[in-house]
Amino acid sequence: MMNQDPRSTGPEHLPPREGLGLDRVTRILAEDAAAERNHPPVDADRFVQRLRARLLPEAPPSRLGSVPWLRLAATAAAIPVALAAWLLLSQPASEPGDGSVEIALLEDLDLLLLLEELTPEEILELDPDLIGLYQHVEVIEELPLQVLGGSDS
Amino acid sequence: MVRELETLDDLELMQRFQDGEVTAYEVLVRRYLDLVVRHARRYIHDLAGAEDVAQDVFVRLYRSRDRFRDPSNFRGWLVTITGNIALNELRTRRRKRWVPRSSLEADDPEQEWRPGSAGVEAPEEPTLRAERREAVRAALARLKDNQRQAILLQQYEGWDLDQIGAAMDLSVPAVKSLLHRARRSLEALLAPVLGEEARRA
Numbered sequence: 001m002m003n004q005d006p007r008s009t010g011p012e013h014l015p016p017r018e019g020l021g022l023d024r025v026t027r028i029l030a031e032d033a034a035a036e037r038n039h040p041p042v043d044a045d046r047f048v049q050r051l052r053a054r055l056l057p058e059a060p061p062s063r064l065g066s067v068p069w070l071r072l073a074a075t076a077a078a079i080p081v082a083l084a085a086w087l088l089l090s091q092p093a094s095e096p097g098d099g100s101v102e103i104a105l106l107e108d109l110d111l112l113l114l115l116e117e118l119t120p121e122e123i124l125e126l127d128p129d130l131i132g133l134y135q136h137v138e139v140i141e142e143l144p145l146q147v148l149g150g151s152d153s
Numbered sequence: 154m155v156r157e158l159e160t161l162d163d164l165e166l167m168q169r170f171q172d173g174e175v176t177a178y179e180v181l182v183r184r185y186l187d188l189v190v191r192h193a194r195r196y197i198h199d200l201a202g203a204e205d206v207a208q209d210v211f212v213r214l215y216r217s218r219d220r221f222r223d224p225s226n227f228r229g230w231l232v233t234i235t236g237n238i239a240l241n242e243l244r245t246r247r248r249k250r251w252v253p254r255s256s257l258e259a260d261d262p263e264q265e266w267r268p269g270s271a272g273v274e275a276p277e278e279p280t281l282r283a284e285r286r287e288a289v290r291a292a293l294a295r296l297k298d299n300q301r302q303a304i305l306l307q308q309y310e311g312w313d314l315d316q317i318g319a320a321m322d323l324s325v326p327a328v329k330s331l332l333h334r335a336r337r338s339l340e341a342l343l344a345p346v347l348g349e350e351a352r353r354a
Contacts, residue, residue, distance in 0.1 A: 022336045025343065029308040032289045035282075036309065042190045042204065044183050051182065051208060055215055 155180065163227040171218050178218075182211050185228070188310075189235050195305055196239035198290065206239045213238070229320025232310075236302050285347070292342035300335035307332060 158166065158180045169177035189210050193203035213234055214221075223230070293301055302321060306312040314325045321328070 022340060024347075025336050025339045026308070028285070028289060028343065028347070029304070029339070032286060033309040035286065036191065036194075039191065039194065039200075042186055042200075042207075044186050047186060047204065047207070048179055048182060051211055054208065054212060 159184075164225055167218075167221060167227060171221070178215060181214070181227075185231055188228070189231060192232050192235045192305070192310075193239045195290075195293065195309065196236070196243055202242065203239075206235065206242055209238050210235050226319050229316070232306065232320055233302070236298070240298065288343060288346040292339050295342055296335055296338055300331055300338060303328060303331045304335040304339070 155176060158169070158174075158177055161169070161177075161180075163181065163184075166177045166181050170181065186207065189207045190200075190203050193206040193210075194200065197203045197206055210231065214231075221230075293304070296304070299321065303317055306317045306320065307314075312320070314328045317323070318325050318328045323331070
């Protein structure tokens with residue numbers, strides 16, 4: 001076996017690499033990771049509450065929502081409520097110009113969505129007392145001006 | 154009900170969630186909350202900011218439930234998304250020249266470095282540790298994104314090469330190479346700071 005020349009330039013005889021050495025880097029990272037374990041745990045209940053509040057406006061991932069007949073049934077159930085509100089609002093006792101109660105009712109019952117679907121002609125056939133109310137709720141952008149008391153040039 | 158769900162693995166919980174069972178989603182959130190916040194804090198050092206990132210991660214999970222293709226790699230997906238969202242948050246903060254809360258009030262770095270053993274310390278010891286911690290954080294922040302993720306998962310989470318490869322969509326040899334390059338980079342980045350520390354000692 002040959003004796004190795006101490007002046008050999010092979011890798012094992014190179015001067016130690018300047019710097020820290022990979023082992024030391026690993027050790028430093030391990031110490032850092034150990035220190036990290038002292039972090040206080042997160043309050044999971046509070047975190048989930050906050051998450052629920054953020055996700056609440058979104059529809060839950062329900063398979064029922066994709067079944068057409070269920071959606072039809074839900075729409076059908078809403079019709080009597082809408083009709084009742086309609087009758088209530090058509091009473092002659094309602095004061096022109098004081099539509100705050102009616103507006104609240106309309107909003108509560110989601111009638112606005114129904115009104116939006118009416119054509120201007122259909123709106124013209126409704127109780128004239130309600131026209132002022134429609135102005136409040138801004139669903140009559142396309143209503144002819146003469147109905148609102150202006151001139152249609 | 155919740156107890157029964159807690160016995161299920163990630164894959165089963167994701168399937169239940171995809172079928173509309175929101176409770177399964179919440180079980181997943183609780184199961185991985187600590188991991189996500191811990192990982193986020195390696196980027197965003199204040200707890201409040203890390204929790205905000207975690208919120209965004211779980212909101213993303215909620216919204217993308219139907220597009221979730223590989224529930225078997227749920228944990229890997231979570232840490233990848235956490236890293237991405239945290240990096241985005243960091244970039245936003247840098248743009249706005251945001252001052253980290255940790256440097257002003259809570260999250261005392263000395264607190265984080267409190268030793269497990271109750272040994273007697275030289276007066277300058279906590280300062281040295283805090284400085285070192287800052288140096289490690291700064292060095293990690295300067296790594297390339299994929300190097301940082303690999304080293305964090307291995308050194309801080311204790312994941313093996315297979316797990317890291319699955320999370321990062323890399324082969325085991327590629328992960329090894331990434332980790333080696335990450336260590337070399339860290340060695341270079343930490344050398345000036347720790348050399349100084351050694352001289353003082």
